[in-house]
Amino acid sequence: MRVMAPEEMEALIRLLSDDGYEVVGPTRREGAIVYDRLQGLSDLPAGWGDEHGPGHYRLRQRDDQALFGYVVGPHSWKKYLFPPRETLVRVLRREDGGFETQPGEPAPPRRAFIGVRPCELAAIGIQDRVFLEQSVRDRAYGARREGVFLVAVNCAEPGGTCFCTSMGTGPRAGSGFDLGLTEVIGEGTHFLVIEAGSEAGEAMLARMDTREASEAERAAAEQVWLEAPKHMGRTMPGDAREVLARALEHPRWAQTAERCLSCANCTLVCPTCFCAQMEELPDLEGKSSERVRLWDSCFNGEHSYMIGGPHRSTVAARYRQWLTHKLSSWHEQFGSSGCVGCGRCITWCPVGIDITEEVAAIRATGQGKAGGQGT
Amino acid sequence: MRVQRPTLAVWKFASCDGCQLTLLDCEDALLALADTIRIAHFPEASSARVEGPWDLSLVEGSITTPEDAERIREIRRASRHLVTIGACATSGGIQALRNFADVEAFTRQVYARPDWIQTLATSDPIAAHVPVDFELRGCPIDKGQLLEVINAFLYGRRPQIPASSVCEECKRAGHVCVMVAHGTPCLGPVTQAGCGALCPGCHRGCYGCFGPKETPNAPALSAQLAQLGMDQGQLLRVYRTFNANANPFREESLRHESDPDH
Numbered sequence: 001m002r003v004m005a006p007e008e009m010e011a012l013i014r015l016l017s018d019d020g021y022e023v024v025g026p027t028r029r030e031g032a033i034v035y036d037r038l039q040g041l042s043d044l045p046a047g048w049g050d051e052h053g054p055g056h057y058r059l060r061q062r063d064d065q066a067l068f069g070y071v072v073g074p075h076s077w078k079k080y081l082f083p084p085r086e087t088l089v090r091v092l093r094r095e096d097g098g099f100e101t102q103p104g105e106p107a108p109p110r111r112a113f114i115g116v117r118p119c120e121l122a123a124i125g126i127q128d129r130v131f132l133e134q135s136v137r138d139r140a141y142g143a144r145r146e147g148v149f150l151v152a153v154n155c156a157e158p159g160g161t162c163f164c165t166s167m168g169t170g171p172r173a174g175s176g177f178d179l180g181l182t183e184v185i186g187e188g189t190h191f192l193v194i195e196a197g198s199e200a201g202e203a204m205l206a207r208m209d210t211r212e213a214s215e216a217e218r219a220a221a222e223q224v225w226l227e228a229p230k231h232m233g234r235t236m237p238g239d240a241r242e243v244l245a246r247a248l249e250h251p252r253w254a255q256t257a258e259r260c261l262s263c264a265n266c267t268l269v270c271p272t273c274f275c276a277q278m279e280e281l282p283d284l285e286g287k288s289s290e291r292v293r294l295w296d297s298c299f300n301g302e303h304s305y306m307i308g309g310p311h312r313s314t315v316a317a318r319y320r321q322w323l324t325h326k327l328s329s330w331h332e333q334f335g336s337s338g339c340v341g342c343g344r345c346i347t348w349c350p351v352g353i354d355i356t357e358e359v360a361a362i363r364a365t366g367q368g369k370a371g372g373q374g375t
Numbered sequence: 376m377r378v379q380r381p382t383l384a385v386w387k388f389a390s391c392d393g394c395q396l397t398l399l400d401c402e403d404a405l406l407a408l409a410d411t412i413r414i415a416h417f418p419e420a421s422s423a424r425v426e427g428p429w430d431l432s433l434v435e436g437s438i439t440t441p442e443d444a445e446r447i448r449e450i451r452r453a454s455r456h457l458v459t460i461g462a463c464a465t466s467g468g469i470q471a472l473r474n475f476a477d478v479e480a481f482t483r484q485v486y487a488r489p490d491w492i493q494t495l496a497t498s499d500p501i502a503a504h505v506p507v508d509f510e511l512r513g514c515p516i517d518k519g520q521l522l523e524v525i526n527a528f529l530y531g532r533r534p535q536i537p538a539s540s541v542c543e544e545c546k547r548a549g550h551v552c553v554m555v556a557h558g559t560p561c562l563g564p565v566t567q568a569g570c571g572a573l574c575p576g577c578h579r580g581c582y583g584c585f586g587p588k589e590t591p592n593a594p595a596l597s598a599q600l601a602q603l604g605m606d607q608g609q610l611l612r613v614y615r616t617f618n619a620n621a622n623p624f625r626e627e628s629l630r631h632e633s634d635p636d637h
Contacts, residue, residue, distance in 0.1 A: 286530065
């Protein structure tokens with residue numbers, strides 16, 4: 001375990017840039033912490049924290065200069081690995097009547113992600129399984145994922161909508177990163193504990209200005225890891241999978257649909273939601289066409305459109321689809337829950353529908369046989 | 376390649392012309408369009424006129440007079456396909472505010488000789504008078520969506536115009552939610568996409584220019600807007616703009632009309 005000054009982040013960003021990485025990470029914009037290009041230390045949101053509640057987010061100034069003193073913002077790393085809009089292929093009509101295809105996008109840049117939270121590491125792992133480890137491998141996702149250098153940051157202060165301890169994904173990163181950071185701020189001290197999680201991480205660490213952690217610094221980092229789990233804003237019932245599998249006709253679905261806007265925000269901010277739609281965009285002369293993949297959502301009627309109409313025509317059916325898939329049938333499909341407990345769907349729901357509260361309510365009232373109009 | 380180019384006609388009813396001007400605003404795409412389609416009737420662009428029938432008629436504006444109610448029937452009869460463009464043509468437009476009031480009272484107030492004014496009691500969407508093949512929303516419409524609709528009709532396919540929320544475009548663009556992060560009232564969650572989340576991208580709430588999305592839940596949004604500080608009068612007015620007469624917005628504004636504070 002090694003220690004470095006917060007200012008050493010400047011060197012890390014520079015070294016990664018020198019190695020040809022496009023360095024992306026947290027920065028303050030539009031009243032939020034978002035992920036964007038980082039040029040140097042000054043782009044990091046030093047001294048800024050955030051406040052989370054159902055349908056509520058506010059930046060607030062901290063009384064220290066913490067670089068990673070926020071929870072998570074509205075963006076997730078999925079915007080880089082599974083971009084919101086992507087041209088998959090270009091089709092050109094040839095003079096002889098045949099056609100040829102061209103790749104839709106240029107080769108992706110190699111990216112370094114700075115400030116990946118443990119729940120986000122778990123989310124990347126889930127999307128890896130979805131896109132790379134099924135019968136069909138998503139080549140475009142694979143190309144973007146392959147070269148990524150991951151700098152994780154363990155959580156010191158979970159937010160009001162966090163529940164990663166319930167999902168077993170945080171607040172400390174176990175593996176899956178190249179470098180892992182823990183930010184320690186105390187009386188007159190501010191340093192980063194850094195550890196390598198891969199060979200690439202070891203190599204990078206060797207080029208940085210760090211020193212062996214003292215006994216006191218080690219203890220201070222351990223204190224952060226011990227304290228963080230005690231401050232989760234929310235809890236997800238441990239039997240969510242079974243509870244939801246039994247609750248397909250529960251009256252709660254229709255009740256929640258009265259509040260739900262079916263605006264799709266929860267699915268778009270979710271770091272694991274992967275639904276997409278395809279658009280075919282032919283030119284006016286009929287000489288070429290592009291196939292574009294766009295983020296979609298199970299809350300859109302069009303998403304379940306088949307001959308005759310959408311098969312999930314009600315908002316209740318769409319909310320049920322999202323929640324039962326995310327927390328229950330995801331296990332059968334991909335071998336884990338689809339939820340990592342980051343709390344984004346709670347914070348960024350314009351009307352503050354709380355996934356943990358929904359599961360708890362269904363769990364408390366059991367099967368609800370009297371309901372039946374859930375769909 | 377088609378031997379004979381299909382003909383396009385552009386018609387105006389009660390409107391500001393902004394939507395049909397979107398066609399002229401297509402710039403480079405307009406040249407490609409002119410190669411593919413024969414612009415047969417478009418007074419804003421050319422005084423040359425080709426007689427009907429027309430393959431595709433784009434209709435802008437709402438029906439507000441008995442004369443227009445007759446004229447739209449003639450246009451429908453002479454058009455193979457008829458697409459309405461813009462909030463006026465698809466919902467009645469801002470002038471549909473008259474639908475919530477007494478038009479005769481207006482004419483008495485405004486005109487020296489109200490008896491000379493022949494106007495209908497309501498401002499109607501085109502679809503209230505004739506069958507419409509497709510309604511393209513927006514105040515004004517988006518030129519990318521307009522080209523998509525024309526393209527779709529050229530090749531006989533379904534237009535790819537999503538009925539999902541502005542939020543979807545907003546999140547795809549990476550904008551920060553103005554409602555959640557700033558407490559700014561926004562109609563994005565009940566409004567149909569198409570503008571590219573223009574206003575939230577400029578840190579403003581959505582004004583609902585593209586009308587209600589599919590499965591809109593305006594009462595639930597209103598409850599949240601009230602929590603952000605909007606009173607009954609503001610809640611009434613927020614839905615009563617360019618798409619005031621679109622049913623979900625209309626019903627929601629009426630719900631706030633009964634309040635004595637208004």
